[in-house]
Amino acid sequence: MHKGQETTTDKFHPASAPDFLPRPQLRDLQYTRLRGMVEHAYRNVAHFRERMRGLGLTPADLRSLPDLTHLPFTVKTDLRDNYPYGLFAVPLDKVVRLHASSGTTGKPIVVPYTRADIKVWSEVMVRTFAACGLHAGDVVQNAYGYGLFTGGLGAHYGAEALGATVIPISGGNTERQIMVLKDFNTTAICCTPSYFLHLSERALEQGIDFRQLPLRVGVFGAEPWTEAMRRRIEEETGIRAYDIYGLSEIIGPGVGIECTAHDGLHIFEDHFYPEIVDPQTGQPLPDGQEGELVLTTLSKQAMPMIRYRTRDITTLMAEPCSCGRTIRRIRRISRRSDDMFIIRGVNIYPSQVETALLNAEGTLPHYQIVLTREKDLDRMEVQVEVTPEVFSDRIGALEKLNTKLLKSLEQVLNIRVDVRLVAPRTIQRSEGKAKRVLDQRQTAG
Ligand code: DLL
Numbered sequence: 001m002h003k004g005q006e007t008t009t010d011k012f013h014p015a016s017a018p019d020f021l022p023r024p025q026l027r028d029l030q031y032t033r034l035r036g037m038v039e040h041a042y043r044n045v046a047h048f049r050e051r052m053r054g055l056g057l058t059p060a061d062l063r064s065l066p067d068l069t070h071l072p073f074t075v076k077t078d079l080r081d082n083y084p085y086g087l088f089a090v091p092l093d094k095v096v097r098l099h100a101s102s103g104t105t106g107k108p109i110v111v112p113y114t115r116a117d118i119k120v121w122s123e124v125m126v127r128t129f130a131a132c133g134l135h136a137g138d139v140v141q142n143a144y145g146y147g148l149f150t151g152g153l154g155a156h157y158g159a160e161a162l163g164a165t166v167i168p169i170s171g172g173n174t175e176r177q178i179m180v181l182k183d184f185n186t187t188a189i190c191c192t193p194s195y196f197l198h199l200s201e202r203a204l205e206q207g208i209d210f211r212q213l214p215l216r217v218g219v220f221g222a223e224p225w226t227e228a229m230r231r232r233i234e235e236e237t238g239i240r241a242y243d244i245y246g247l248s249e250i251i252g253p254g255v256g257i258e259c260t261a262h263d264g265l266h267i268f269e270d271h272f273y274p275e276i277v278d279p280q281t282g283q284p285l286p287d288g289q290e291g292e293l294v295l296t297t298l299s300k301q302a303m304p305m306i307r308y309r310t311r312d313i314t315t316l317m318a319e320p321c322s323c324g325r326t327i328r329r330i331r332r333i334s335r336r337s338d339d340m341f342i343i344r345g346v347n348i349y350p351s352q353v354e355t356a357l358l359n360a361e362g363t364l365p366h367y368q369i370v371l372t373r374e375k376d377l378d379r380m381e382v383q384v385e386v387t388p389e390v391f392s393d394r395i396g397a398l399e400k401l402n403t404k405l406l407k408s409l410e411q412v413l414n415i416r417v418d419v420r421l422v423a424p425r426t427i428q429r430s431e432g433k434a435k436r437v438l439d440q441r442q443t444a445g
Helices: 014-020 023-044 046-054 065-070 076-081 115-131 150-162 174-183 193-205 227-237 350-358 388-392 395-413
Strands: 095-101 109-114 139-142 165-167 188-191 217-221 240-247 252-258 265-267 272-277 290-297 308-317 341-343 346-348 363-374 377-386 418-422 437-439
Touching (some): 076 109, 095 115, 109 115, 139 174, 150 252, 193 217, 227 350, 388 395
Parallel strands (some): 139 165
């Protein structure tokens, strides 16, 4: 049962018009914008110019949209190597905002915006919220972090431009989040799915059931999550949970969003051109085939990105969506090509573990994967919280669940791993992106 009344009126939001363009018109628009953007990048960014010249290409060689596949890729190290301002295509006096993505090691990646870029960003975020059925009158609690992270301000500008009432609460301070959610009659919340679970759990401990509140929509992203996780969230809180995708290098949040059909994420293709390539060879793959998402910005001024390798693994869905949008969809991003770890020769992604765990009754959606090395042998332990009922049951219930999880994990992963059932609230909660894998193999020697 969901409180979120799903309407199709979102398609009538004026800002959403580009979502419904006839495909030939959209392709014309994409090509025109691509030409302009490549010329701009070629003229103003030495890195792009040199890379193109290295392949004997100039912007004039771009005679059609498919010619895009001849252009060189941009990868994360290109951004690192040009830290901080080397890939900027405009002088600093045209840059009105800087954000940065922290990354796991070393220096961050710096992303600049001109005034026009901010406008585009707000526009795609309005289209994002409209696709989730939000409108003026909604009270949006924005719990994405404000600051260098793009989540907070990106969602803020979009929600404001939509005409909604924004609560710029930022991430963290769980007690205050719950108080505001209840007292301010919040109808929509933006945060990572893992943090939302934490909020709803803490609220329940205080006797506050989200199902009894006006909250009806969650706009969740910035980290991978699964259908099993969505089911848990929707069942436990009575809201509709939407998957929002984005990355700093391209703009921040607002690259893609689910519509009320909840069947893939629409990419705002008039601003971000998607391709899927083989992650190993870089060869373009046809629609419907899984691979690495590559994005090209079509309108970004301050830092255009040509064929950026996102490392996010997904599939482009060419078939039309029941919502009527003509912009293509990607499947939910369940993994990154660099998420993968290898245990005893088997490739494993955290999302496989999540699905296996959450399909079992008695588990809570909090888990962690701990990798260690003992006598040169890799060991993987999956720690998962169990419901208080299971935990306080006779030892039999725990054992039964343990055996069940061992089996389903072995089925999914094709190797035997260890499972440790732990008490509720044992696994550390995150206020932003959850850290699912604890790799202690290096330190274990
Ligand atoms: O996470 C931007 C964002 C903010 C997106 C708020 C959505 C909501 P970065 O910190 O640069 O930017 O991280 C980008 O996060 O390449 C994906 O690997 C992952 N990611 C983002 N959204 C999703 C999602 C923001 N819905 C990286 N599903 C991306 C899976 C996601 N992974």
